[in-house]
Amino acid sequence: DAKTTQPPSMDCAEGRAANxxxxxxxxxxxxxxxxxxxxxxxxxQYIIHGLKNNETNExxxxxxxxxxxxxxxxxxxxxxxxxxxxxxxxxxxxxxxALNFGKGTSLLVTP
Amino acid sequence: xxGVMQNPRHLVRRRGQEARLxxxxxxxxxxxxxxxxxxxxxxxFMVYLQKENIIDESGMPKERFSAEFPKEGPSILRIQQVxxxxxxxxxxxxSPTSKRWELFFGEGSRLTVL
Numbered sequence: 001d002a003k004t005t006q007p008p009s010m011d012c013a014e015g016r017a018a019n020x021x022x023x024x025x026x027x028x029x030x031x032x033x034x035x036x037x038x039x040x041x042x043x044x045q046y047i048i049h050g051l052k053n054n055e056t057n058e059x060x061x062x063x064x065x066x067x068x069x070x071x072x073x074x075x076x077x078x079x080x081x082x083x084x085x086x087x088x089x090x091x092x093x094x095x096x097x098a099l100n101f102g103k104g105t106s107l108l109v110t111p
Numbered sequence: 112x113x114g115v116m117q118n119p120r121h122l123v124r125r126r127g128q129e130a131r132l133x134x135x136x137x138x139x140x141x142x143x144x145x146x147x148x149x150x151x152x153x154x155x156f157m158v159y160l161q162k163e164n165i166i167d168e169s170g171m172p173k174e175r176f177s178a179e180f181p182k183e184g185p186s187i188l189r190i191q192q193v194x195x196x197x198x199x200x201x202x203x204x205x206s207p208t209s210k211r212w213e214l215f216f217g218e219g220s221r222l223t224v225l
Contacts, residue, residue: 043115043202043216044154087153099214101146101154 004088009106012082018075020105022088025069030092033064034099035073037084044087044101047073078109113138115205115217116185123223130190130197132220136205143186144204144214145178154202160186193224 005023012018024033035047048055048062050071055062061074075082087104116135124130136143145157159167160180171178175193180186190197200221204214 038154041219043204043218044214045216046213049213100156103153 004090004102006086006088006102006105008103009108011108011110012075012078014080014109014111015077018078018082018107018109020073020075020086020088020107021070022073023070024088024090027068027090031090032092033062033071034089034091035060035062036087036089036099036101037082038087038104039081039084047086078107080109080111083107083109115203115215117201117203117217117220119220120218121221121223123225124193125225126194127192130193130222132188132190132201132203132222133185134188134203134205134217135185136203137207137215140205140207140215142206142208143180144206145186145188146202146204148200148202148219150199157188190222193222195224198222198224 003026032049032051034049036044037047038044047059048057050062050064052064052068054064062071064071073086085104085106087101089099091099115137118133122130134143141162143160146154147157148154156170158171158178160178162180163182175191177189188201200219202216202219204216206214
């Protein structure tokens, strides 16, 4: 699986958009980008995934650059409950093996 | 539809004792994954099981740790002769097939070794 690089921490004001970057410069053509988050003391929660097109669901949007070397997770209107560690993971979708979580980005949403 | 259920949520053991952690996957899910999270660290994959089969145990320590997922009943992560370094949160996740991108995680079991 390709390695990912994320900033260790970020702040965001409540109600503003939170933009979380992820670099994956060694990604290969059949690897997807997945995002999970872990709210303190809870199990991780799936957010979104994508291959090369931008994706949106009820939780977030995922923007993948044209060369696929980086991506951004966007929480359009951050709330205090979005304070969590966000993990960007790259892997082959149907490999059948588990996701490997790195250190992620600790997002703090402030009032 | 109940989520992934893990128990106990908190477990305290003395060095040398055994710890058994149980995981009941979501209804209809036959694939189970165990992860360990040491204090202030990310989640590390341990083992991936299907019913009655261990598919990938590349993340399991070579000694004292074992896992099973019997035909009936929950998946069990067993740690024999626990040491202080085993103190961690152990998370279980499930999925309906191996070809899914979304893993559903439980709330974790927190093991403290005195």
